[in-house]
Amino acid sequence: MIAAASPTSAKTYGTYWARMDQLWGERPVDTIRATNVEALQHDCTVHARPRERNSRGGRYAGENANSAARAFFRRAEADGLIPPGTSPTHRVPKPRRLPNTRRALLAWEIQEITEVARTTGNDAVLDNLLLRLHTETACRRGGALALCRKDLDTRTGLVRLREKGETLRWQPITLHLATSLADHARLRGASQPDAALLRYRNGQPLTTRRYDALWNRIGSQLPWVAAQGISTQWLRHTTLTWVESNFGYGIARAYAGHTDITGPATNTYIKADIHAVATALSALTGEPHPLALDLKELGFLT
Template identity: 65%
Template sequence: MTADVTAVAAARQVLAHLGVTVADLQSHPETLEVLPTIAEYLPRVVAAAGPGARRTYGTYWDRMATAWPGRPLDTIAASDVEALKQTMIASAVPRRNSRNGRYAGEHVIAAARAFYTRAIADGLIDATASPAHRVAKPRRLPGTRRALTPHELEEVNAVARSSGNDVILDALLLRLHTETACRRGAALALRLVDLDTANGLVRLTEKGSTVRWQPITPDLAEHLREHAHARGAAFHTDRLLRNRAGQPITSRRYDHLWKRLGERLPWVAVHGMSTHWLRHTTLTWVERHFGYGIARAYAGHTDSPGSSTTTYIKADLHNVANALSAMTSQPHPLAAVADHAGPGTAYHRRCSPISVQPIAACGAR
């Protein structure tokens, strides 16, 4: 039977109006089915996301479900995502490190892209149909964090050790982050099994579930071990850092610490300083005195993408131990004295160690 030319033309016109081609009907028959709504699909996205993604994007995914609860995935336009971005920017809560809602705008686009990336992977929509990927993310501005000066670091340590309800814990936190340049998530995840007191090492679990051993001074290693045992850590899997009640600390301990420091040192509050500034402080010092390759290893960036040169300048654990020894003016079991790490060498005397305060001066554990 020959198709009616007029009917075919009318059908093509209807398909064009709907934005559908004959090829779409042939290769994607499932698109004729009704897609799940934003609210219906969200639990699947959350279940497939890792803890970091849930923590970062969860709030924005909830806002998407609230803004478009009954709308199918394929009915959201780029302008809808853009409008949600502007709403989030306008309603962002001012914080110490806020940039007039810029971070909120960046995160809502990233969250929407992650949401639609999952829908693409599930075969619900075509890769070119994601509205989130057609909205530009705000350009990230240069960070305002910097390395603390020696005087600033001394002041921070002095105030932390003379105020608060747990000076020994605060001293350990500042010392740990100054020596290792680790992020606070890595410190919170530390367990007894992650501490190697014999070799002066601590095992850090950081972003992307990367795991690495980081040198620490034997003095800090011993104090961390004593602190954990004195506060009830008995099994290998028990958390290392604990409050006076014997409970593992959370990120709130850091929030309270820097809030207290900001109340007593106005410049801390004005600049919105946090634990991450200690990471900048240590890594800047290491780079200035030991070079980019060792600073990169010290930061745990050895496996991250970089220029081809990084293939040839990889530093090992002994190089990092050398830098730590010079920075703290304390010997380390893995440091090579012949490699300028000994406290008696001329190189070491030129290195102007970072102010690392003795933990024992804080009193009882």
């Protein structure tokens, strides 16, 4: 099961599959009932490790447990271990998601966050680089951590992002950030093309722990950050909200790297290329970009 899963699925569901093995490992697959799946979901919800920020009382753990069980029984159906359409997970609804509390940050809020990152901690250079990278690209943490030296193009101001759903895209960044990332990689030992781009001061590749430490530190200095559970994802939300407000849904969708065609049929026709994204970035940062178009070419000026 794990061998057939994508790296992302294995990372997300591995803990839950291990728990399923503990609970059901000695039982034939076709004896697992909806009640067992529901009990698993409840157990994971109750015993979820509480998070300091964005805690939802274990709801995400319950949802992931449900998804992990569905993935397992889909594989069981595909392998002929149970008849098609007999998965017990079909009769166990996922926990209803609560409304998202995330919002776009205001200019003064971003300024305070940046100031704390700049003046506290043991690696202000790295922290400021992270904040700038996520603000400019609206990328997710996984996209930043997956960056290699070969994914940086300093001449045209681009980074190649690998994010969830195995998506791959070149995203415009300012030349100033591109140069800073290149200097960072060089000074911290990322000399080979496949070497991780973002690194600690000791030269080791960056991990998610840096993000947790960064936001915990900012929250300790700014109580409103801790109270609202603000995280890196809020920077993505902030940038995309600004792009959508100033350049429209199509360009915001491209900026976010969304490639799905679910939703209204018009999504099929709402597309924007890298030049439109670069133009939005230039307007956002106030810095010129080699790939940006004149606003007249995008139809914003007459």
